[in-house]
Each structure stands twice: as structure tokens, then as C-alpha cells.
Amino acid sequence: MEDVRSVGIVKTQTIRLVEPASPLSLRCGKTLAPIDVSYETYGNLDSAADNVILICHALSGNAHAAGFNSENDKKPGWWDIMIGPGKPIDTTKYFVICSNFLGGCSGTTGPSSINPDTNKPYGLDFPFITIEDMVKVQKLLLDKLGIKQVLAVIGGSMGGMQVIQWAIDYPEFVKSAIVIASTTHLSAQSIAFDAVGRNAILGDANFANGQYHSNTTGPDRGLAIARMIGHITYLSEESMRRKFSRNLRSAQDYSYDFNSEFSVETYLAYQGQSFVERFDANCYLYITKAMDYFDPEKDFGSLKNAFSVSKSRFLIVSFSSDWLFTPHQSQEVVNALSATAKDVSYCNIESPYGHDAFLLEPETLGMLISGFIDSNHRMLGSHNHILTQLPQTFPLPLVDQASRSRIDYSVIESLIEPGSNVLDIGCGDGELLARLYHDKHIKGHGVELDQHLILACVNRGLSVIGHDIEQGLSRYADSSFDYVILSQTVQTLRNAEKVYKELLRIGKKVIVSFPNFGYWRCRLQLFFTGKAPETDLLPFKWYDSPNIHVLSLKDFDQFCENIGAVVEKRIPLIKAYESPVKFAPNLFAEQAVYLTRKA
Numbered sequence: 001m002e003d004v005r006s007v008g009i010v011k012t013q014t015i016r017l018v019e020p021a022s023p024l025s026l027r028c029g030k031t032l033a034p035i036d037v038s039y040e041t042y043g044n045l046d047s048a049a050d051n052v053i054l055i056c057h058a059l060s061g062n063a064h065a066a067g068f069n070s071e072n073d074k075k076p077g078w079w080d081i082m083i084g085p086g087k088p089i090d091t092t093k094y095f096v097i098c099s100n101f102l103g104g105c106s107g108t109t110g111p112s113s114i115n116p117d118t119n120k121p122y123g124l125d126f127p128f129i130t131i132e133d134m135v136k137v138q139k140l141l142l143d144k145l146g147i148k149q150v151l152a153v154i155g156g157s158m159g160g161m162q163v164i165q166w167a168i169d170y171p172e173f174v175k176s177a178i179v180i181a182s183t184t185h186l187s188a189q190s191i192a193f194d195a196v197g198r199n200a201i202l203g204d205a206n207f208a209n210g211q212y213h214s215n216t217t218g219p220d221r222g223l224a225i226a227r228m229i230g231h232i233t234y235l236s237e238e239s240m241r242r243k244f245s246r247n248l249r250s251a252q253d254y255s256y257d258f259n260s261e262f263s264v265e266t267y268l269a270y271q272g273q274s275f276v277e278r279f280d281a282n283c284y285l286y287i288t289k290a291m292d293y294f295d296p297e298k299d300f301g302s303l304k305n306a307f308s309v310s311k312s313r314f315l316i317v318s319f320s321s322d323w324l325f326t327p328h329q330s331q332e333v334v335n336a337l338s339a340t341a342k343d344v345s346y347c348n349i350e351s352p353y354g355h356d357a358f359l360l361e362p363e364t365l366g367m368l369i370s371g372f373i374d375s376n377h378r379m380l381g382s383h384n385h386i387l388t389q390l391p392q393t394f395p396l397p398l399v400d401q402a403s404r405s406r407i408d409y410s411v412i413e414s415l416i417e418p419g420s421n422v423l424d425i426g427c428g429d430g431e432l433l434a435r436l437y438h439d440k441h442i443k444g445h446g447v448e449l450d451q452h453l454i455l456a457c458v459n460r461g462l463s464v465i466g467h468d469i470e471q472g473l474s475r476y477a478d479s480s481f482d483y484v485i486l487s488q489t490v491q492t493l494r495n496a497e498k499v500y501k502e503l504l505r506i507g508k509k510v511i512v513s514f515p516n517f518g519y520w521r522c523r524l525q526l527f528f529t530g531k532a533p534e535t536d537l538l539p540f541k542w543y544d545s546p547n548i549h550v551l552s553l554k555d556f557d558q559f560c561e562n563i564g565a566v567v568e569k570r571i572p573l574i575k576a577y578e579s580p581v582k583f584a585p586n587l588f589a590e591q592a593v594y595l596t597r598k599a
Contacts, residue, residue, distance in 0.1 A: 005084045006076065007042045007067035007091055014038045014107050017140045020116065024136070030127040034116070037141050038063045038107025039099035042083060043091035050380045052147050053089060053373065054138065055079065055098040056155030056162035059230075059287055060279060062106035065098040066091075081362040088366035089373070094151065099141055101134040101162070103286045108137075111282035112213070123210030123282055131158075131294045135165040139173075149173055151380070152373050156180035156358035157325065158287075161294050164333070167310045168296060176313040176376045178369060181322055181358045183329040184303060184336075185295040190324060193233055194288040197226030201281045210282050223281040224272030231271045236321035236354030240264060303336035313379075314344040315372045315458070317365065319357040334465060335475040345372065346465045347454045367455050375461030386437040387460045390429065408513040409435065411571055411593045412485060415511055416440055420482035423447065423507065425469055426489035430457035437462075445481075469499055476506040486512040488591075490556075491547045497563055504565060504598040513593045516572070518552030518586050536575060537590055553586045560596060569595040 016036050018024045023033030040063045045051065055065050057078065066083035068076055083089045083096055100108035103126075111126040118125070142150070153174050155163040160182020167177040186194070201207060204222030212218035244264040248254075251261065260266045300306040314337055318330035327348045337344040349364050351357040358365065378385035409432045416422065418440045424433050427446030430453075436442045446464035448454050457464035470493060484507030486500075491514050493499050503510045515537045516522075522533035532542040540547065551559075553572060560567050572581040572589030581589040 005086050006080070007084050009071065010040050010042065010064070010067040010069060010077075012038050012040050012063055012069060012107060015141070015144060017137060017144060024133075024140075026127055026133050027130040028128040032109070032127055035102065035109045035137060035140075036107070036113075037099050037102075037109070037137060038104075039097060039141060040064060040066075040077075042066055042096040043094050045095040048381075049148060050151060051094045051377065052142075052150045053094045053096045054142070054150050054153045054166075055083070055089075055096060056138070056153060056159035056166075057098065057101065058155070058157035058159045059284075059291070060227075060275065061159070062104060063098050063100040063108075064106075066096070079359070081359075082366060082369065088362070088370040089154070090370065093377070094373070097142070097145070097147075099138055102137040103129045103134065103283060103290065105280035105283040110280070111210070111286055112280040120211065121213045121282075123213075125210075126282070126286060128289060128293075129286060130290050131161050131165050132169065134290070135162055135169060138162070138166075139170060149175060151376055152176045152178055154178040154180070154369065155182070157182055157355065158291055160325075161291065164296065165294075167312045167314070168300075168306055171309045171311045174310075174312045175380065176315070176372065177310075178315045178317070178372065179330075179333065180317045180365070181319055181325050181330075181355055183325045184297055184306075184333055186292055187329070190233075191292050193229055194292055197229050198285050198288060200225040200229070201285060204281075207281070212281070219281045220276045223276050223279065223284060224269075226281075226284055227275035227279075228268040228272045231268060233324045234355045236323065236352060238321060238352040239354055239356075242352065243267075303332070304340050307336055307340050307342060310342060312342075313372075313376055313463075314342060315368065316344060316346045317358070317368060318346075318348045319351045319353070319355070319361070320348055321352055322355045322357065324355040331467075338465070338475040339477070341480075343463050344465065345454075345458055345463050346467070347451060347458070348466050350451060364451070364455070368458055371455065371459030371461075375458070378461065384438065385461045386434050388431075388434045388438055390456055390459060407573055407575060408487060408591055408593050411573065412487065412511050412513065413439060415569065415593070415595050416442065416483055418442070421480070422483045422485065423476075423481045424485045424487070425503065426486065426492075427453075427457060427462075427464060428487075429453050430460045430462045430464065432485070432487060433457070433462050434460050469502075470494055473502045473506055478505055479508050481507045482509065483507060484510045486510065488513055488515065490514050491517075491549045491551060494548065496549065496559070500559075500565070501563055504563075504596070508597065509568070510565070510596045511593065512556075512596065513591060514551065514556065515547075515591050516552055516586070516589050517550040518554065519590050520587050521590075523587075535590070553589060553592050556592070556594065560594070564599040565596045566599050567594055567596050569593075571595075 018033050018035035020033045023031035064077045065079045066077040085092045100106045103110045105112045111122045115122045153163045153166045160179040163177045163179045201222035204219030206217050207219040247263040249266050296306040297303045318327040334346045353360045422442045422444045424446045433444045454466050484503045525533035571593040572585030
């Protein structure tokens with residue numbers, strides 16, 4: 001049955017971008033010409049020419065990202081799960097471009113291309129290239145196609161490095177940047193894996209100093225080993241255990257020889273062989289070296305300096321089980337962007353698939369990407385790009401949220417001055433921030449730990465960072481925000497004092513709301529039933545409640561006094577009424593909103 005969500009049959013096109021008369025200057029100090037680039041496009045450019053999305057592929061990818069090159073193709077493009085009509089990168093809305101980068105072996109000029117000086121493949125005569133050079137050639141392609149700006153540049157792994165370079169080198173050109181499972185520099189461990197792979201190729205008896213193309217056999221064994229080593233780093237221990245465990249391929253017992261016996265051995269051998277059939281060994285050498293050289297922090301003195309000129313909105317995505325490009329490496333990027341007050345969202349997706357998750361998590365990653373792109377597209381056409389109501393199709397997991405009153409939101413909104421810079425800690429699905437955007441025209445940011453709620457915020461068009469605030473908020477400088485909001489969250493913190501002091505440091509004023517455990521209904525339930533109280537505002541059983549602290553208004557008053565917080569306003573509330581409780585608030589208030597500041 002035909003896939004109605006496929007882009008169908010797509011032709012890979014090749015275009016000459018650099019002529020011999022005007023060679024391209026490379027980062028290594030040499031020049032290169034001619035340069036041809038292979039690329040594919042999907043969808044159509046709209047009348048405003050503001051719907052262009054550039055896809056940057058990873059080490060082993062190519063320009064064929066979606067659809068089929070012929071009716072006989074057994075597999076679609078490498079990111080077909082993401083690109084197509086109605087898919088996260090929707091080709092009914094967007095004009096999508098993907099090109100094979102400089103140094104590749106799928107139509108773009110690289111080490112396997114013909115050297116015009118010798119009429120033989122370049123081999124090791126090919127000049128060393130960098131991520132910067134690759135992006136420069138991609139920009140030449142877009143210029144040739146008449147593209148004046150891109151709505152989004154998207155890439156995973158090495159593709160994410162290209163996205164970062166794009167945002168740094170062409171700040172006016174790139175409206176948004178989506179960096180997936182990537183880093184601003186390889187770790188020593190990653191460089192080591194690259195070095196071992198390169199040595200396997202260079203040490204192959206058939207390498208012939210890079211001039212193996214005319215020989216019967218090239219360095220196939222070395223390239224296969226390099227791929228096997230690399231492929232191990234793309235998986236996680238959990239995914240390998242699930243897929244292979246210690247299963248033997250075909251026997252019931254050990255054969256006591258050096259043939260492949262375990263399922264994981266034969267899998268890696270297959271990966272190595274299939275890679276040899278479609279990739280060039282010299283290209284592998286040059287591309288991995290380009291990854292090793294990528295280091296904007298070294299180039300600019302710091303990541304803050306590197307990102308200082310960028311004007312893009314950023315979405316940074318990592319995966320929990322990725323040990324090649326770890327979540328910590330993504331968080332370093334987020335910290336640098338936050339330190340320079342850039343518009344950045346971040347989500348660490350829970351996944352067992354390791355580094356390969358960016359190819360294998362279409363649902364969660366797809367919702368992040370589509371929500372982020374759509375909000376950026378709305379932003380270009382309208383100032384009201386933040387959604388006060390989530391799309392009805394968005395599967396918000398209400399079971400993950402407390403059934404909390406919205407009255408505290410109205411009171412919090414009344415305390416905030418128009419045009420303020422606001423950070424909402426534990427922002428949930430982003431309802432409060434969205435209201436503040438529309439009613440008070442704030443500049444807002446959110447922090448949230450729940451992955452589903454981060455998805456909701458991104459789909460609204462909000463900037464949100466997935467982070468556990470108990471790990472600290474060092475990414476933010478002193479007095480970074482006019483207001484910091486902690487709504488219905490303080491009672492869930494393990495170390496409330498440490499967190500609240502941090503909030504007082506980064507916010508000129510801190511607004512906090514919490515349920516009052518001293519409320520008369522709670523007292524009566526505990527007194528008459530002898531069991532933990534349950535109310536509309538506290539709908540949990542004792543064993544599944546996120547609330548780990550039991551506090552009343554008097555408790556919070558004492559807390560503020562102990563940590564040196566000045567209470568400017570104290571607003572006790574009953575759920576059914578917006579007016580404050582005036583008589584015996586510690587007994588009759590169901591919740592409270594406080595406006596505080598550092599002494």
C-alpha cells in the first residue's frame with residue numbers, strides 16, 4: 001500500500017558551486033576547486049519564502065533524507081520518519097533542503113572525487129576540511145537556489161555541529177537552530193574512538209597510501225572495523241542487552257574458536273560490511289578529522305563569545321542513554337546560550353537507544369521539532385506566536401499534573417509589571433507564561449522537569465529548559481530576572497532553602513504559591529479520619545504525592561524570616577474566591593501567594 005505521508009520518488013540533483021577560476025579558501029589555508037554538491041528538496045517554497053528548512057546529516061548520511069530515489073528502492077531516505085506530508089517536518093508546509101556535505105562520498109566533492117590536476121581520485125591529496133568549510137559550501141548552495149533566509153537548520157550528531165556553526169557564522173540568515181544529540185567539541189574519549197577507526201583504515205594492507213580506487217580490493221577490512229567501532233558508540237548498554245544479550249547466533253553451546261558466535265558479533269560484522277559497500281575509506285578519514293577539529297570554544301575563547309552574535313532561537317535535544325554525546329555536553333551548550341540571554345529550549349529525552357535515538361524516537365522528538373518549527377513560523381507572520389490554548393490534538397498527560405486552582409495564576413499575573421523579564425520555575429504546561437505573554441507582554445522563560453510538559457511548552461511556542469532546579473541555577477547571573485515564579489512547587493522540593501536562596505539571587509522578586517496544609521478541611525480530615533488529608537488542591541494519596549513537605553502560611557512566614565527574605569505581599573486564597581482571606585488566613589485559606597525579595 002502506498003504511503004500517503006511519503007514525499008514519493010525524489011531525484012538527487014548535483015550542482016557546481018565553485019569553479020576552478022575562483023577556488024574556495026579553506027580553514028586549513030589551502031584552496032579547493034571545482035566543488036560540486038548533491039542535494040534533494042521536498043515540498044514547495046511559499047510566496048513569502050519564509051518556510052525553508054535545511055537538514056544537516058551526520059557522518060554516514062547523505063542528501064537522500066526522505067522518499068525514494070526509484071521505485072525499486074527497498075529503503076527510504078535516512079530520516080524519512082521525520083520528513084514528509086503530515087510528518088513532524090511537514091512538506092505540505094515547509095520547503096526542505098538536504099545536501100551531501102563537503103568531503104562526502106555521495107555526489108559532493110570529496111577525497112573520492114577526481115583531482116583535476118591528476119585525473120585520479122584525490123585520495124590523501126584532498127585538503128583537510130572543517131565543519132566551518134562544510135557550512136560555507138552549504139551557504140553557497142542556498143545562495144545559488146535564491147534562498148534569503150532559513151526558518152530552521154536541523155541536524156543530529158555531526159549534523160548538530162553544522163547547525164551550531166550555522167548559527168555562529170550566519171546569525172542574520174538562521175531564524176532557528178535545532179541541535180540534536182550533538183556537542184560543541186568532541187571529548188577525549190570520542191577523539192580516541194575516531195583515532196582507532198582511522199588507524200584501522202590506515203593500517204589496512206590494501207590502503208595503498210589512499211590510492212586504492214584502481215585496485216581490485218581497497219581497505220575494506222579496515223573500514224569495516226572502523227564502522228564496527230563507531231557503531232558500538234551509537235548504541236547503549238541497555239539497547240544492546242535488549243537486542244542481543246549474550247545470545248549465540250546459531251549454536252546451543254560455545255564452539256571454542258575465533259569465528260563469530262554471539263549475535264552481537266554477527267550484527268557488527270553485517271554493519272561493517274554494509275558500510276563498506278556504500279562508503280569511501282578516505283572520506284571516513286577526513287570527516288572524522290573534521291569532527292575532531294570542531295571546537296568553537298577554542299576558536300572564540302569561550303562558548304559565550306561564540307554564541308554572542310547569534311540571533312537564532314535554539315532547541316537543544318539530548319538523549320538520556322547517549323554516552324557518545326552525553327546530556328551534560330548538551331547542557332553546556334544550553335548554559336552558554338542562557339548566559340548570553342539567548343532564546344533557548346532544552347529537553348533530555350528518556351530513551352534506551354543511545355546516540356542512535358535521534359533516528360529512532362520519532363514520536364517525542366517529532367513533537368518537539370514540529371512544535372518548535374511551527375511556533376517559529378508563526379513568529380515570522382504574527383506577534384502572537386504564543387498559544388494560550390494548546391492544540392486539541394496535543395496529548396497532555398493530565399495524570400501527571402496536580403489538579404490545582406487557576407486562581408493563583410490570576411493573582412500572580414496581577415503582581416507582575418508589563419514588559420518584565422520572567423522565569424517560571426516548574427512552569428508545567430506553560431499556561432501561566434502564555435497568559436503573561438499575551439496580557440503583560442513579558443519576556444518569559446520556563447524551567448520544567450517533566451518531559452511531557454516540556455513538549456507542551458514547546459508546542460505553545462515558549463522557551464523552556466528541562467532541568468532539575470535542585471541541581472542549581474548557576475547558568476543564570478545575579479538579578480537576571482525581574483520576577484521568578486515558583487507556583488505550587490515549593491512543597492515538592494527536597495532542599496527548599498537552598499533553592500529559594502538561588503531564586504532570590506537570580507530574581508529581583510520571587511513570587512511563590514503553595515497549598516496551605518493548615519487549611520481547616522485538612523485539619524478536620526486528619527482529626528476525624530486519622531488519615532492524610534485529600535482536597536481539590538491536594539488530590540493525592542500519601543504514597544503517590546509529589547508533595548514531600550507539609551507547610552502552612554505560618555510555616556512559610558517563619559521560613560522567609562530564617563533565610564532573609566522580605567515578604568512584600570501575602571495573599572491567602574480560597575479556591576472559589578479571587579478575593580484574599582482576611583480572617584484567620586492560616587485556618588481558612590486553601591492556598592497562598594507570596595511576593596518576596598532578598599533583604
